[in-house]
Amino acid sequence: MHELSIMQGVLDIVRDSAVQNGISRINKLKLVIGSLTMIMPDSLRFAFEVLSQDEMFREADLQIEEVPAFIRCHACNSETAQEDAYCFVCSGCGSNQVEVVKGREMYLDYYEGDCV
Amino acid sequence: MVQVNMETHLLGANELLARRNRQLFKDHKVLVINLMSSPGSGKTTILERTIEALGGQLRLGVIEGDLYTDQDAQRIEKKGVKVIQINTEGACHLDAAMVGKAYGQLPTDKMDLMVIENVGNLVCPAEFDLGEDFTAVVISTTEGNDKLRKYPLIFRQAKAVLLNKMDLLPYTDFNLERFKNDLDQINPSATVFMVSGRTGEGIENWTRWVFEEVKRKNPF
Ligand SMILES: Nc1nc2c(ncn2[C@@H]2O[C@H](COP(=O)(O)OP(=O)(O)OP(=O)(O)O)[C@@H](O)[C@H]2O)c(=O)[nH]1
Ligand SMILES: [Mg+2]
Ligand SMILES: [Zn+2]
Numbered sequence: 001m002h003e004l005s006i007m008q009g010v011l012d013i014v015r016d017s018a019v020q021n022g023i024s025r026i027n028k029l030k031l032v033i034g035s036l037t038m039i040m041p042d043s044l045r046f047a048f049e050v051l052s053q054d055e056m057f058r059e060a061d062l063q064i065e066e067v068p069a070f071i072r073c074h075a076c077n078s079e080t081a082q083e084d085a086y087c088f089v090c091s092g093c094g095s096n097q098v099e100v101v102k103g104r105e106m107y108l109d110y111y112e113g114d115c116v
Numbered sequence: 117m118v119q120v121n122m123e124t125h126l127l128g129a130n131e132l133l134a135r136r137n138r139q140l141f142k143d144h145k146v147l148v149i150n151l152m153s154s155p156g157s158g159k160t161t162i163l164e165r166t167i168e169a170l171g172g173q174l175r176l177g178v179i180e181g182d183l184y185t186d187q188d189a190q191r192i193e194k195k196g197v198k199v200i201q202i203n204t205e206g207a208c209h210l211d212a213a214m215v216g217k218a219y220g221q222l223p224t225d226k227m228d229l230m231v232i233e234n235v236g237n238l239v240c241p242a243e244f245d246l247g248e249d250f251t252a253v254v255i256s257t258t259e260g261n262d263k264l265r266k267y268p269l270i271f272r273q274a275k276a277v278l279l280n281k282m283d284l285l286p287y288t289d290f291n292l293e294r295f296k297n298d299l300d301q302i303n304p305s306a307t308v309f310m311v312s313g314r315t316g317e318g319i320e321n322w323t324r325w326v327f328e329e330v331k332r333k334n335p336f
Binding site: 001002006009010013014017018021023027031036037038039086087088089096097106107108109110111112113114115 | 117118119120121122123124125126127129239240242243265268269272300301302303304
């Protein structure tokens with residue numbers, strides 16, 4: 001979903017921040033994307049390749065941490081990973097009274113750069 | 117080499133504006149429903165029925181999201197309700213900025229209930245908070261059972277799910293049992309309404325529930 005414009009937004013934010021910090025070349029960008037979002041990491045990677053052609057980003061690596069879904073069960077209190085991303089049922093006790101604790105992340109964690 | 121921590125939400129600008137909208141809706145004591153579905157499931161038809169049922173008891177407002185036309189807005193206007201049209205011009209969802217702007221053109225402190233009809237799409241609207249109190253998702257019997265499992269996020273987040281076109285159920289292979297089982301795994305706390313926008317069947321259950329939600333937010 002909208003990976004191209006989302007990636008453009010990320011690069012704009014990083015560029016602004018880099019300029020403020022006197023950084024002129026970015027080496028690495030780290031994003032965190034949960035499996036329960038509508039954002040596709042592969043599309044982000046593609047968008048990054050297309051958009052990172054200028055001086056500041058040419059050398060940059062994009063790292064995406066993909067967070068699998070985790071649910072906490074209110075019936076038996078266990079916390080389990082969800083293999084089938086959209087079956088919100090506790091694999092321990094079968095209860096559907098569960099809460100999503102991981103998987104909805106979508107954020108820019110950090111970037112690394114040099115002042116050349 | 118320097119590392120700069122950001123922890124910036126990828127839809128951060130929208131999140132910020134959604135929070136601002138939510139605060140405004142609270143200040144103005146208006147319950148806001150974000151109504152979503154695939155194209156043609158029956159959002160506008162259900163909205164027309166809802167206006168017929170609640171127009172006499174509540175002060176209503178509508179925001180209509182559409183790619184290009186104002187046909188849905190015209191249908192709502194015919195029912196005598198104040199409506200603002202947003203043309204997204206290609207964008208497949210509404211965002212909090214568009215809604216904030218449209219909301220300013222409505223009589224903001226004179227509404228009890230505002231319904232936002234989102235663009236017909238089950239993907240992107242799920243990620244864009246508009247500041248609403250809750251989302252309601254329409255699915256129709258002619259779309260087939262698989263929509264819940266294919267687009268679970270939007271159903272997971274919904275407070276109400278309306279199964280529309282119940283009048284056509286006998287002519288489809290839609291399986292009610294399976295629908296209930298799927299929803300039970302995806303979102304067991306959703307309130308379900310089986311309705312027909314065509315015959316009016318089941319609409320009263322929905323409108324009575326909406327009325328209670330309006331009163332719960334702002335007892336009058
Ligand atoms: N048989 C039957 N037809 C319905 C029902 N509800 C809506 N329709 C028809 O389905 C078509 C689409 O309905 P709309 O209310 O315009 O659907 P919508 O979700 O607002 O569509 P978009 O805004 O384009 O996404 C229209 O021709 C309606 O008359 C129903 O309960 N039964
Ligand atoms: Mg419509
Ligand atoms: Zn359990």
